[in-house]
Each structure stands twice: as C-alpha cells, then as structure tokens.
Amino acid sequence: MRNDQAAEILHDIFQQAVDSALAGPVTPPALPEKPKGRCVVIGAGKASAAMAAAVDAAWPDVELTGVVVTRYGHSVPAGRIRILEAAHPVSDAMSETAAMLIAEAVRGLAEDDLVLALMSGGGSSLMALPAPGLNLADKQAITRALLHSGANIKEMNLVRRHLSAIKGGKLAAMAQPARVVTLIISDVPGDNPSDVASGPTVPDNSMPEEALKVLERYGIDVPEPVQHALSCPAKPTTFDCDTRMIATPSLALQAAAEAVRRHGFTPMILGDAIEGESRQAAIVMAGIARSVKQYGQPLSGPAVLLSGGETTVTVNGGKAGKGGRNTEFLLSLACALQGEEGIWAIAGDSDGIDGTEDAAGAIVYPDTLARGKHNGLIAGSYLDAHDSYSYFHSIGDLVITGPTLTNVNDIRAILIK
Template sequence: MRNEQAATILRDIFQHAVDSARAGPVIPPNLPEKPRGRCVVIGAGKASAAMAAAVDAAWPDVDLSGVVVTRYGHAVPAGRIRIIEAAHPVSDAMSETAAMLIVETLRGLTPDDLVLALISGGGSALMVLPAPGLTLADKQKITRALLHSGASIREMNLVRRHLSAVKGGKLARLAQPARIVSLIISDVPGDDPTDVASGPTVADHSTPPDALRMLERYSIAVPEPVRKVLNQPASPVENAVNSEVRLIATPALALQAAAQAANRHGLTPLILGDAIEGESREVAVVMAGIARSVKQHGQPVRGPALLLSGGETTVTVRQGQAGKGGRNTEFLLSLACALQGQEGIWAVAGDSDGIDGTEDAAGALVFPDTLTRGKLSGLNALAALDGHDSYSYFHALDDLLITGPTLTNVNDIRAILIA
C-alpha cells in the first residue's frame, strides 16, 4: 500500500467517526415530548451551537428561546437561541458573562415549561461562574496549572465542580420547577455525565476535600481563596426533581462508525477501547507494540487490519519544555519513534472537535518514512518529543490533519492501519 492510499483511507475513517457524532443527525431523535409551556434552551460546549441550531430547526412550532455558549470560532446561527463565544481551554470574561446570562434565562419558569440543556465537552471552561469567595482570576490560575500537571479530565473536572456556582448539578436546581432534559455529547472516558462539562445538570457526590487532595497530589499551588472554599464542609447536591439525562453521542459510538468504515475499505477493525487514558507518549509505545504484533504475528488480529482507540491521554509539561502541540500529535510522534520506520504501518490521531490542544490542527498522520523525512528536513524527532513540540515537527513535514472546527466533540480518535 502506498502512503497516499493509506492517508486517504485513514482520513476517511476519521471523518466517518466525526460525522457520526454531529448534532444534525443525533438531536432530533433524542428530543423529548414538546412542552405545554415554553422551551428554554441552555448549553455549554464546543458542540452546543450546532446542537442549538438542530433544536431550533426541529421545533419551529414551539415557544423557544435560550442562551448557549461555545468556543470562539465554533458558533453557527441558531435562530431563536442566542449564541455566545468564549475562550477554551482557559476561561475568559465572556465565559463568566455567558454563565450569568444562562442563569438569568432560568428565572420565573413554571412546571409547564421545559429546559433543554445542551451539554458537550469544553463546557467547563466556556461557562464559568466562580463559587462565592472566588474570582475568575482564581479559576484561571488553577486551570492553567491543571492543564500542565498531567491530571486527567476527570480529575480536572472534579476540581472545577467544587470551585463553581453552576457545576455539579447546581444549574439544574436553578431551573426548578420546570422539567429539565439534558442532551449530552460525551467527550470523557467512561461517559459519566458528571464529568462532561463538569456536570452542570448532574448531581455530584464528591466533596470539596476530594478536590483539595487532588490538587495536592499534583503539587499544584493552591491560592488561599481556593483553599478556603475547598476546606468548607460538603453540602450535598441532589439531582433536580423532574430531571432526565440522555447521552446522544459517545466515543464508543464514534469508534463503531469508524469500524464500519474500515470494513468498507477491506480492513479488519479491532476496537481496543473508548476510554484509554495515560501519558500520551507512553500510550503510544503500547500501541506501537500491539501494531508490531499484528504485523509480525497476526495477533491479536490478522492484517490488513485497523486498530481503533478513543479516550483522552495527557501531556505533562514541565517548566521550559513547552513547545507547540497537543496530546494527539505528541502521541503520534512518540508512536513514530517507537515504530522506527516499520514498513506497512500508518496511523492517524486527532481530536474530534478539530482542535488538538490550542493549535489549528485536529492531529496528524504517521507514515513508515516519517522519521526519515524528518531527518532529511533537519528535524530531531526525539528532541521535538522531549520539548513537546510535536506540532512543529508534523507541520514541517506537511502531515498535519487540518479539519477546522467540526462542531462536535467525542474526544480523541486514533487509528493504526497495518497492511
């Protein structure tokens, strides 16, 4: 198989996975019964604007209004629903403004009204209302430290819930006595709705001391206002009355769509898991070992095959090491280093939202000659990996995966093709 053919196949498979999670197809069949009164739409996440547009189109005859917040560059027109853009992965002033406007829309509701909460990954940063005693600057400082610490998304969102006035089910309680239905596009390993956007409509049973211990585990400096909040006694938040949660798109479903596309290309797919976590470069070494086993021994699957996995790996950045790149390009550069030019193995990895970290690429592709071409271009793969500069490496080879914002988010999609 030639590089060009392998790249076409991998791009197509990645695209099928992303398309399976788009709001247009998944929103209408998951809408609840129409309300007798008003429908107020709220939401936060990278997919929230596209989700809102799908609701507006599906219910032209309903008294509909609302506010949702998405990432800068991810907005689309949503008719009667107001779209706000804010910063990700570190919140900005618009994140706080959006949260206050969303809270305001929930005032004065009745039992005949319906609140549709459109929740997707990224909502933790995009909708921010600091807990009493905290400022936006406090939350920004903690978020930056968490992003560089190697903490998992589950651990990060544990902290965020306890520093927020709307996360961990608090937003849902503000909607009472209206009925609330949460439509969730999951981007978290395990699909626990408490972790998607830090669960603004789902009760949280962790405690503030749990969050403080997590910060201390990663040696994160805790500002005194944050410590004061996390030292408070736990006040349990129960699920709101008349509240329902519906998972409408998940990493597992996206991988199933990728597997179906692989079959159409004559490949035998093997899904290794939808909730794989760990340090990006270390996960890549494991995946390289499995790919070699397929190539050399036909185990655990005979080629031509496609190894599929999802989840969210992490990158621990120490002072002075910060280059350009995200967890997917770091995974791929480590994979290339581990494979050492093994013939007949290609790979793609990308964030399903189209943005890997803070750069303009979803991810990249790896070829058997990735390291050779890098050397010819004067690049040092191991140095780039150690400096977390994987984006720059793949950019120099013109091997980045550029999709633009996809307006959905079911976490990372990784595919390794073995001929």
C-alpha cells in the same frame, strides 16, 4: 500500499467517526415531549451551538428562547437561541458573562416550562461562574496548573465542579420547579454525565475534599481563597434528572470500525477510554501494532487498531512548544516504530482542534522520521520539547479539518498491512 493510499483510508476512517456524532442528525431524535409552557434552551460546549440550531429547526411551533456558549470560531446561527463565544481551554471574561446570562435565563420558571440543556465537551471552561469567595483569576490559575500537571479530565472537572457556582448540578437547582432535560454529546472516558462540561444540570455526590486531594496529588499551589472554598462542607445535589447521551466515543469508534470493514480491513477496538501519558500510550500501541504485523496477534491479516479517550501531556518545567495530545502521541509512535514498514497511523481530536493549535492531529507514515531527518529535524528532540505540532507542520503531515462542531474526544487509527 503507497503512502497516499494509506492516507486516504485513514482520513476516511477518521471522518466517518466524526460524522457519526454531528449534532444535526443526532439531536432531533433525542428531543423530549414538547412542553405545555415555555422552552428555555441553555448549553455549553464545542458542539452546543450546532445542537441549538438543530433544536430551533426541529421545534418551530414551541415558544423557545435561550442562551448557549461555544468556543470562539465554533458558532453557527441558531434562530431564536442566542449564541455566545468564549475561550477554551482556559476561561476568559466572556465565559463568566455567558455563565451569568445562562443562570439568569433559567430563573423564575414554572412547572409547565422546560429547560433543555445542551452539553458537550469544552463546556467547563466556556461557562465559568466562580463559587462565592472566588474570582475568575483564581479559576484560571488552577485550570492552567491542571492542564500542565498531567491530571486527567475527570480530575480536572471534579475540581471545576467545586470551584463553580453553577456546575455539579447547581444550574439545574436554579431552574426548579421547571423540568430539566439534558442532551449530551460526550467527550469523556466512561461517559459519566457529571464529567461532561462538569455537569451543571447533573446531580453530583462528590465532596470538596476530593477536589482538594487532586490539587495536592499533582503538587499544585492552592491559593488561600481556593483552599477555603474546598474546605467548606457541601451537600450533594439531588433532583429528578433526565439525561440523554446522544453521541459518545464508543458510537464514534463503531462508525470507524464500519469504515474499516468497507476498506477491506479487520477492525479491532482497543477501547474508548484510553488515558495516561500520550507518549507512553503510543509506545504501548506501537508494540501491539508490531505484534499484529509480525505474529498475527491479537488479530491477523490487514487490520486497523482503533482507540479513543483522552490522553494527557505533562509539561515538567521549561517552555513547551506547540502541539496537543494527538500530535504528541503520533510523534512518540513514530519514534517507537522507527520506520517499520507497513504501519501507518492517524490521530486527531474529533472537534478539529488538538490542544490550542489549528490542526485536528496528524498522520504517521513509515518514512516520517526519515523525511524529518532529511529536513534537519530530530524527532526525539521535538518530542522532549512537547513541540510535536512544529515537527508535523515542517514535513506537511498535519490533519487540518477546521472546527467540526462536535466533540466525542480523540479518534486514533493504526493501519497495519
């Protein structure tokens, strides 16, 4: 198989997974019964603006208002619903402004009113209202440290819930006695609703000391105000909760598997909740791919290994280069495969942005290392410097989709011929 043929197949597999989670098709079927009173739409996340647009179009006869915040560059017009933009993955002043406006929107409602909460990945940083005694700078410092520590998304969002005035179900409590229905496009391993956007409308039974243990586990310096906030007792939030998962990593991988079959390959889904260090996960995946190719185990014939989830990149001192967890995974995979013939791979973030750069991810070919070496690039050095984006950019193998307006985490496919 030629490289261009393999690339076409891999691009299609990735795109089919993304398309299965687009907000326009998946939001309207999940809407609840129309309210007798008003409907206030709130939301946060990379897919939330597109979800809001779908709600506005589906309910022209409902008295509808609201505020939704998404990442810069991810907004779309949503009719009667106000769309704001803020920063990701570290909150900015607009994140705080958006949180205050959303909190204000749900106050003073009645029993016949409905709060429709549209939550998706990225919402934790996009909607940030510090807990009493904290300021935005405190939350920014903790977030930056967590992002470089290797902490997984569950651990990060556990901390965020306990440093927030609205996450961990507190926003839903503000909306009482109105009915609250939450629609979620999940980007977290395991699809725990309290982890998506840190669960502002979902009951939370975790405790502050658990968040403090996460910071201690990763050796993160804890400022006095944060220490105080996480040392205060807190009551779990409890209330009636109507939470609906409308798109998930598992469903996206099933769509990818259907695309694999259409191309005449056998799919194998390794899991939708793969975690751990990106470079280590890649070494494991390389070993599985080699086993398939050489021994027909754990499956035989032309095949595609599919996986999702959210790996991590730990930066230990020094200045890191450009790149996210997907390009780091791929560069490590290329180094592990060492030019093995008949194996190609794609990995990308379903939201179209891997880390903070403009690429969703990249593609690995059997000649990835050889072409890099021809251009004077030493793959191992780029990997050690966490500069995977620069490596793939130099050889022209980045996958650039632009914002997809959805987010069901990472999609990885390894094609074996």
